[in-house]
Amino acid sequence: MRCLKSVNTVRRDNYHRTILKGVLSWFVILCLLFLVHNFLVPGNFSLEYNGVAFLALIFIYPLHKALYILASFKYRSNISVQFVRRFYISPCIQIKVKHMMPKRDYLFSLLFPFFAILFLLIVWMMMVPIWNSPVFLILMAVHFGISYPAFVLANNIRNLPKSCFIEEAKRGYSVLISD
Structure with a gap:
């Protein structure tokens, strides 16, 4: 294997800037959902289902991370899960895959939480009239905001060669191609 490209996402896509863009996308989606x-x-x-939607709002972030781990289940022996404190108060779950993954598996593990949770929310919306709850609309918008960093990374990776491997590095990721 040789390294085709090493991308420093910490320097290029600063964590704080990515979070800010995620919050801004959350706000835009929230405005669009309320308008629609x-x-x-x-x-x-x-206000009938606000309590249930608020509980779902609390558990959406851990569910998102658990689905990411589930999508990377084939590489479970090389997954490290750490609790990191961001912005001095916010506990975040940081998941790193220490082994190289094929591009297809890496993209699947990045996008699986978004589509799985979106499917669950749509099914929930069809089964119960929860779409009338303002907290449910906030939940949908937060889901889109949480998924923003995954979409940025998937967009960076999608144009790489099909047979490449992605390896997470200390400050980003490396693209490896077999000789």
């Missing part, structure tokens, strides 16, 4: 809801059902918010 207001056009479809004007002024008809129900």
